[in-house]
Amino acid sequence: MPEDGPRRPPLRFERATDRRWALRQGERPLIRARSEGDGCCRDLRLRRLPGYRSPLPHLSAARMRTAPDWPHLYARWLEDTGHGPLHRGRWLVNRRTSFTPGIWDCDLVQDWPEAALELLCGGGWHGVLPLRPLPAPDAARVKAYRKHAREGTLAPVLLWWVSFLDGWLLLDGHDRAAAALAEGAPPECVELVRVADDAHWRATAAKITEAHEERAARLAASPAGPRTAHHRQALDRGYAEVISGLPYDADATPVFEPARE
Incomplete structure (x- = not known):
């Protein structure tokens, strides 16, 4: 993103106090979080709020069956959106093909809206945090996406790597993630990462x-x-x-x- 790009992106983390922060999209708060405990291993208590808007447009069945270059397409959409996290600096949008065990089962946050994350020493957690509730496996849209999962035409979800969580926010593809998991496999992923200047x-x-x-x-x-x-x-x-x-x-x-x- 060029130097004349936005300093404060639409989707951003904001500091409240030393132990509190919020995730905002525009002026709307999406997460309010606070750390608890002493020492290096703390709990992060958070509450997610409704109103999140994906930075990507809706993906039709016809679009998914064309199997485009998803990282390139997602990068283009992220540049054009008014709801995403991009701001000046270098970013990498690429396929994420492997995860450590547990990321998409025990480390996937499914409680809503309250959740507690056990931060490891050094601040890490290493899981996936959805920004809206994951739908049930028998929800209408999930059932349609499950067919794509079986056919191998399901579009990847979009994850945003957040360094101080040592984990990811699920930016797009909540229904697709639920569909892939219901079919017994983790979803295909595209990862958004801010990289060094x-x-x-x-x-x-x-x-x-x-x-x-x-x-x-x-x-x-x-x-x-x-x-x-x-x-x-x-x-x-x-x-x-x-x-x-x-x-x-x-x-x-x-x-x-x-x-x-």
């Missing part, structure tokens, strides 16, 4: 490169041995893997200060 990751890359060159120089200056070539290959491979991932590493999800009157 160019200046930040390039500065990190420069520091890593300097450290790599120092290690390589020390290795070259040491007496050669039978495993010297192996050590150099391992050193170069590790450096390449780290550098190649830097532009796509998740950045912190901002929490905005409330707008002043």
